[in-house]
Amino acid sequence: MKAKDELRELWCTQPYSSATKREDLVKLVQKQTKRFDRIILIRNLLECTAAAVVLVWFTLFAVRTQDTVQRVGSIVIAASAVCIIYFLLRYARGPANEDPSQNLSAYRRALLERYDTQIRLLKSVKYWYLVPPYVGLLIGSAGVLLSHARLGVVGWRDLVGPALYTAFFVFVWWLNEVKGVARLRSERARLLSIGEEANGSDCAD
Numbered sequence: 001m002k003a004k005d006e007l008r009e010l011w012c013t014q015p016y017s018s019a020t021k022r023e024d025l026v027k028l029v030q031k032q033t034k035r036f037d038r039i040i041l042i043r044n045l046l047e048c049t050a051a052a053v054v055l056v057w058f059t060l061f062a063v064r065t066q067d068t069v070q071r072v073g074s075i076v077i078a079a080s081a082v083c084i085i086y087f088l089l090r091y092a093r094g095p096a097n098e099d100p101s102q103n104l105s106a107y108r109r110a111l112l113e114r115y116d117t118q119i120r121l122l123k124s125v126k127y128w129y130l131v132p133p134y135v136g137l138l139i140g141s142a143g144v145l146l147s148h149a150r151l152g153v154v155g156w157r158d159l160v161g162p163a164l165y166t167a168f169f170v171f172v173w174w175l176n177e178v179k180g181v182a183r184l185r186s187e188r189a190r191l192l193s194i195g196e197e198a199n200g201s202d203c204a205d
Contacts, residue, residue, distance in 0.1 A: 029107040032191070036114055044088045051088075054133070055081035067147055073140030080132035087128045092121050108191060115188040122184070125176040134169050138162070 055078050062074035141162045148154045 026104045026107060029104065029111060029191075033107065033111045033114070036111065040092065040114075040118065044092055047088055048085050051081040051084045054078070055085075058136075067143045069143030069146060070140050071143075073136045073138070073143055076136030076139060077133050078136075080136055083132060084129055092118075111191055112188060115184050115191070119181055119184050119188075122176045122180045126173055129176075130169050130173055134165075137165055 058074040058078040058081070062071045062078065065071050065074065141158075144161075145154065145158050148158060
């Protein structure tokens with residue numbers, strides 16, 4: 001509730017005039033927008049860098065391995081990394097920077113659009129970020145299992161790897177689609193409260 005309290009203080013504290021209060025609110029939303037854009041930029045850079053490392057690693061593995069099934073799994077993972085990079089660069093950046101001369105309502109709409117973009121992105125993370133590389137890992141694990149079966153050395157340890165990366169993928173899904181979306185929706189709701197503050201609806205307390 002810190003953001004809402006700050007907005008309430010900006011709008012309700014005397015001796016500000018109405019114009020001054022709106023100017024302060026605009027500056028606050030500008031600050032929030034720049035901070036949000038900076039966070040998204042850093043996240044995209046980190047994710048693209050990680051995807052590039054995955055692409056190189058599994059491409060080299062696909063070239064070097066002699067097992068056909070493991071090669072297919074590695075190619076799927078490498079292709080997934082390319083898709084992740086494309087998706088982040090194409091859809092995760094949000095709208096362009098706004099004109100500094102815009103009013104409070106325009107800045108609010110722009111920041112709300114940013115929140116909506118990231119919420120949609122996180123709600124679809126399982127389709128473009130998790131499922132493709134997970135399928136590749138399953139194929140690769142199947143290749144290892146078949147190889148061990150031919151050698152007669154299949155054991156419970158062959159299930160440890162799939163269990164671990166399955167748990168990791170479930171955690172990443174929860175972190176993005178559950179926790180991440182909930183946090184963004186909460187921040188979005190706080191931003192909507194600026195409209196109420198601008199109308200002076202909470203100043204009666």
